[in-house]
Amino acid sequence: MKMNVLVVGGGGREHALVWKLAQSPHVERLLCAPGNAGIEKLAECHAVAADDVAGLVALAERENIDLTIVGPEAPLTLGIADAFAARALRLFGPDQAAAQLEGSKAFCKEILDAAGAPTAAWGRYDDPAAAHARIDELDTPVVVKADGLAAGKGVVVATTREEAHRAIDEIMVARTYGDAGAAVVIEEFLPGEEASFIALTDGHTVLALASSQDHKRIGDGDTGPNTGGMGAYSPAAVVTPEIHEQVVRGVLEPVVAALRERGIVYRGVLYAGLMIHEGRARVLEFHVRFGDPECQPLMMRLRGDLVDLCLAVIEERLHEVEIEWDERAAACVVLAARGYPENPEKGVPIFGLERAAQRHDTVVFHAGTRRTAEGQVLTSGGRVLGVTALDETIGSAVRRAYAAISDLSFDGAQWRRDIGHRAARAAGR
Numbered sequence: 001m002k003m004n005v006l007v008v009g010g011g012g013r014e015h016a017l018v019w020k021l022a023q024s025p026h027v028e029r030l031l032c033a034p035g036n037a038g039i040e041k042l043a044e045c046h047a048v049a050a051d052d053v054a055g056l057v058a059l060a061e062r063e064n065i066d067l068t069i070v071g072p073e074a075p076l077t078l079g080i081a082d083a084f085a086a087r088a089l090r091l092f093g094p095d096q097a098a099a100q101l102e103g104s105k106a107f108c109k110e111i112l113d114a115a116g117a118p119t120a121a122w123g124r125y126d127d128p129a130a131a132h133a134r135i136d137e138l139d140t141p142v143v144v145k146a147d148g149l150a151a152g153k154g155v156v157v158a159t160t161r162e163e164a165h166r167a168i169d170e171i172m173v174a175r176t177y178g179d180a181g182a183a184v185v186i187e188e189f190l191p192g193e194e195a196s197f198i199a200l201t202d203g204h205t206v207l208a209l210a211s212s213q214d215h216k217r218i219g220d221g222d223t224g225p226n227t228g229g230m231g232a233y234s235p236a237a238v239v240t241p242e243i244h245e246q247v248v249r250g251v252l253e254p255v256v257a258a259l260r261e262r263g264i265v266y267r268g269v270l271y272a273g274l275m276i277h278e279g280r281a282r283v284l285e286f287h288v289r290f291g292d293p294e295c296q297p298l299m300m301r302l303r304g305d306l307v308d309l310c311l312a313v314i315e316e317r318l319h320e321v322e323i324e325w326d327e328r329a330a331a332c333v334v335l336a337a338r339g340y341p342e343n344p345e346k347g348v349p350i351f352g353l354e355r356a357a358q359r360h361d362t363v364v365f366h367a368g369t370r371r372t373a374e375g376q377v378l379t380s381g382g383r384v385l386g387v388t389a390l391d392e393t394i395g396s397a398v399r400r401a402y403a404a405i406s407d408l409s410f411d412g413a414q415w416r417r418d419i420g421h422r423a424a425r426a427a428g429r
């Protein structure tokens with residue numbers, strides 16, 4: 001059956017999803033809301049914001065959409081899956097109750113504990129005085145998190161008590177992240193190496209995707225402030241077969257079962273942020289959608305059809321499915337705007353896109369870009385482009401991505417020079 005497919009979002013992750021869907025024999029028309037300057041070459045873009053749930057329902061009804069795939073977490077936590085279900089519209093992504101796994105850190109920790117899954121010791125405080133008092137009892141480093149969604153921010157790894165006290169005041173008293181700071185979670189600091197573990201689940205079966213890893217800090221050598229992610233690669237050697245088994249059997253399957261016990265059937269992407277130390281994985285957090293930029297290397301490695309995978313999740317047939325991956329490695333290097341992550345500069349012209357597009361096994365995924373009426377592509381967000389390449393090893397895939405970056409330029413562009421460094425070093429190449 002041929003389908004009209006709508007992708008919700010307008011970042012690099014959504015460009016990668018659209019790029020993959022554009023190759024699907026199931027797709028009749030491909031739409032995206034709101035999209036960006038790269039997506040509009042592959043899909044009809046509609047100016048509806050990703051968190052405008054009512055607007056997206058109206059768009060899907062008007063355009064006879066058969067399948068909607070949601071990129072970012074915001075519409076999921078706002079209940080887009082419930083709104084679409086109420087209109088009998090098919091949508092890939094968890095419902096509002098399930099999306100609380102990302103929308104509330106305290107809910108996430110409760111479910112982890114109910115599932116017996118390994119995670120940092122924690123407590124939730126909705127009174128600043130109680131939170132401050134707790135800090136005085138704990139050793140440092142200690143981690144302070146806004147309970148709600150803070151767009152990837154709102155987490156402070158405090159090395160001193162003063163820093164932790166300040167974080168509580170910023171989150172709960174100054175309300176830097178708005179209502180997300182009505183409560184904080186204070187948790188034990190976990191040492192180790194971070195990894196992303198991204199799976200599909202239909203509420204019964206858990207099907208892991210290929211392993212991947214992102215780079216969260218802005219600067220080379222993992223320095224400077226946290227970002228949404230400055231690059232990513234797949235596979236990630238830190239996810240050994242033993243870690244894989246621990247996470248599927250000891251985390252994801254019990255978490256899906258614990259949710260089901262509460263009447264929540266989780267259908268969609270389930271992404272565990274892990275800390276791996278001495279051969280043991282513990283969970284830092286969950287995301288209820290694909291990682292950005294992890295999605296970019298994953299979509300380049302995915303063989304087989306994304307529509308088929310989404311339908312298997314929605315129809316609770318995931319046990320029937322096997323996923324095939326390109327044997328090669330993929331790496332994505334993000335070009336960010338000057339001032340990212342605090343205050344990115346916008347409206348800067350981007351050069352070299354046509355030249356970079358000629359390169360073999362390389363795709364320049366757009367994130368924060370827009371096209372003017374005259375056809376000039378300008379920056380319009382913090383992360384601007386995600387240059388992604390396939391090659392035999394992580395090291396050679398990264399080199400291929402950097403070669404394409406030499407074609408590209410915009411004033412103030414910043415990118416990391418060491419994407420994949422750990423993986424490449426571990427493999428001796």
Ligand code: AMP
Pocket residue numbers: 120143145152155157187188189190191194216226273284285
């Ligand atoms: P989160 O949004 O919860 O993943 O936190 C953002 C980042 O803060 C993570 O990617 C980690 O680098 C760090 N982080 C969060 N929780 C902890 C923890 N308990 N121990 C150490 N680092 C943490």
Ligand code: GLY
Pocket residue numbers: 152214228229287290291292293294
């Ligand atoms: N790359 C981390 C995230 O998608 O949240």
